[in-house]
Amino acid sequence: VSPQYSKPPAEHPLDPLLLDPSRLAIVALLSATDWCEFALIRDHVNLSDSALSKQLSTLRTSGYVDVHKGRSGGRPRTWVRCTDTGRGALHAHISSLQAIATAAHEAGDANLADPGLDRVDGPH
Amino acid sequence: MEPHQAREMLEDIHHRREQALNAASIQGRFWPLLILVGAAVFSLDDYLAPTFVDALTLALVLALIYLPRLFPGLLRLTGQRAILRESFMPRYARLLLGAALAAASIATGAAMAWLTDRLGHGHPWIRRHPHTVACLPVALIVVVVAVSARRIAFRIAARGRSRQ
Numbered sequence: 001v002s003p004q005y006s007k008p009p010a011e012h013p014l015d016p017l018l019l020d021p022s023r024l025a026i027v028a029l030l031s032a033t034d035w036c037e038f039a040l041i042r043d044h045v046n047l048s049d050s051a052l053s054k055q056l057s058t059l060r061t062s063g064y065v066d067v068h069k070g071r072s073g074g075r076p077r078t079w080v081r082c083t084d085t086g087r088g089a090l091h092a093h094i095s096s097l098q099a100i101a102t103a104a105h106e107a108g109d110a111n112l113a114d115p116g117l118d119r120v121d122g123p124h
Numbered sequence: 125m126e127p128h129q130a131r132e133m134l135e136d137i138h139h140r141r142e143q144a145l146n147a148a149s150i151q152g153r154f155w156p157l158l159i160l161v162g163a164a165v166f167s168l169d170d171y172l173a174p175t176f177v178d179a180l181t182l183a184l185v186l187a188l189i190y191l192p193r194l195f196p197g198l199l200r201l202t203g204q205r206a207i208l209r210e211s212f213m214p215r216y217a218r219l220l221l222g223a224a225l226a227a228a229s230i231a232t233g234a235a236m237a238w239l240t241d242r243l244g245h246g247h248p249w250i251r252r253h254p255h256t257v258a259c260l261p262v263a264l265i266v267v268v269v270a271v272s273a274r275r276i277a278f279r280i281a282a283r284g285r286s287r288q
Contacts, residue, residue, distance in 0.1 A: 014125065021133075021136070024133060024136065024137070025136060025140050028136065028137040028141060029140040029143060029144050030144075031141065031144075032140075032141040032144035032148075032208065032209055033144050033147075033148060033206040033208055033209055034193050034207045034208070034209050035192070035193070035196035035199065035207050036144070036147070036205070037199075037205040037206060040147050040205040040206055044143050044147075068196055070196070070197045071197070077200075079196035079199075081196075090137075094134065094137060096130075097125075097130040097131075097133050097134050098130075098134065100125060100127055100130040101130045101131050103127075104127030105127075
């Protein structure tokens, strides 16, 4: 694969915070919901309570998520939601990922049409 | 970043969103409660002014939609672990859901009122209280239609997102 594919387009740089798979999974899960239970995120993302708390703290510091603590059924519960900042960051991140995937796909088509390009772009 | 990594990340995002869709489904134990509340509201037409009952119905529907968004702790009442973002569902899926609910409500209400009126000859109390007599079957049918329409709307949303 040519190194040029690994560069995201300048107008949509990859979000460094969302390059972590756990954080990306959390924000993606939250982006489809208005509120999400802490335990649900923990179960789906396969993180321990403390690891999830740490990731949420990082995301909250950056303004990507909102955390609401309350009691329900006599037990303390935590609810989390994605902020507009978080949604914007995820949207830009998705655009960058799609741009990388599309660029590779188009370059792949071009290589098929003209196999000689492979020799020019590939490592020697 | 390599293209295959980008594609894997995009796949993971779609997968997480589908998980959120499934988590937003309402647990079965909530539906009997909704049937009882719906039946009670429907039967109020026999005792209170219709305008008041319409306003109460609208208030209940709005409360059901928006209160959990303001106070997430209320989601425990419906057995939900997440609440789906409105914009996540395509507009036509939401319209389908609303239209199915309205059609079921109007059709079953009218049919039940007509039926009780027919069956109620000789029973003055039934003729005076058609909504009370018909409230449970009407609420049951409306809730069944709501559950089915909601499931269809969710599937539409999931399919739409996975194609992104």
